[in-house]
Amino acid sequence: MRREAPQKLSDYGPLFFPAMMLIVFFVVPFATMIAVSFFQRQQGGFYVPAFQFANYERFLSLFFANVLGFSLMLAVTVAICCVLLAVPFTYLLTRMTRKVQIVWLVALLSVLSLSEVIIGFAWSTLFSRTAGITNLLVMAGIMSEAKALLPSFGAVLTGMVYQAFPYTVLVLYPALVRLDPTLTEAARTLGASPIKAFFTVVVPALRNTITATLIMVFIFALGSYLLPQLLGRPQHWTLSVLITDQAIYQSNMPFAAAMAVFLVLVTLGLVALTVLAGRKGEAA
């Protein structure tokens, strides 16, 4: 049976249920959210249909500019840290035996699937005064007394790198597995040290993959909605935290929706960039 175009209407049958579900429960909600972003808020958490740009005009405030600037800066920092840590790690991982690889992949998947609530709880425990890492340092005699390391920017950054690192490795993994091993072998035969071969042969060959990964991890980090809240101070809140806060605690759905639409536009712009980078990579 060859792959063929649908002949009769009934050939479309299998498509009916998935298409209906995705349209009703993804496309329609998305459209609802865009509509609500133009609605007018009423006291008590409700909103009435309207067509106004007031929710978008609030973006023009200094406060919002600061939040946006901080969110982008934080996501970029997380993406750079993760890629710096993950590229050599993934490269070495793909050179290991299959069995070792599987153990690491299972561990990475387990961390990746953890909820932000759990990651936030785990790191806030680790950074706390009573149960934190400083207690170990006190026991080792390095510090004189235990202290809390949060809330702080460092805590937010650590938590987010922890969350995004397994994702970064899994994004890099397929590209690095397919990397031709003869490339490094050739460099080694010509007398390059393994580290030199890595930086002069592997990294340049992966330039496009690394760019695409940076953008994907950036988007992933932009979506972090709890860690800045659990590990940082209010000035460390990101756009995602603010959206959650407006929607749930301030009950200002129209403004939350407007911010979400804005976040989608930023994300889509970046996805377009990724695709473009990928195309260029294939052409080269």
Next chain:
Amino acid sequence: MTGALSKVYFFLIGLFLALPMIVVAGVSVNAKQTLAFPPKGFSLSWYGEIFLNPEWRNALFASLTLAILSAALAVAIALPLAWFLWRRIAPWANIFQLLGIAPFTLPPVITALGLLTFWATTGFYGQPWTAVVSHAIFFVTLPLVTLSLGFTAIDRSLVEAAATMGADDKTIFRTVVLPLILPYIVSGYAFAFVLSLNEYIVAYMTVGFTMETLPIKIFNALRYGYTPTMASVTILFVATAAIIFSLVARFGDLPKLLGAMSSDDT
């Protein structure tokens, strides 16, 4: 020299990944209700608490029910779609593939907010079943990706042979395609199940005020002060995820599922 260096590097990364879990595991065995590390005394009673305390037990049941049902629904959406895209030449139908991948690619808060406005507008806000549908849509990406991978791995000449022998579409699906695709259905289900179990924001925005799943329960408990039960639940979650992914690796080809070509087809 470099061998030793890479060993040190792997050890440090492993330590970074494991450290929070080691501390949390330590906290979870405290004898009294304190968050101390190293633990003061030893007791497994905080693990019993998950099952004995009705609040935690209800949250556990809510989370399990949600994960079992939503992962099944996600597979039910992904399977016919992946099959259709493999069986037919219909370029415009790829739009549904894109729609299936979008909810997972966008920042989760966006999918959550979209669903929140949708359920609020349609008047179903707060009903437990809305969380099942919401999670199924949010995680449909996972079975869709594994199944698409599974279908591309099927040798079309097998299917053609069955067709030449006179089997119709239904018979071919049941006797040839389904057995070949089954491992991918299972792993797609497993991925969606584990992620649904851990998911917080979509569940919170859709049913957060009427139902408590475990992540919601942990978050609510965080705001009213810490108890070691949160630590024991965390360890339970990590262990569950590790066991399920190990099973997937044991019965399937994990590197291939994650996008690496297996050694025999390169």
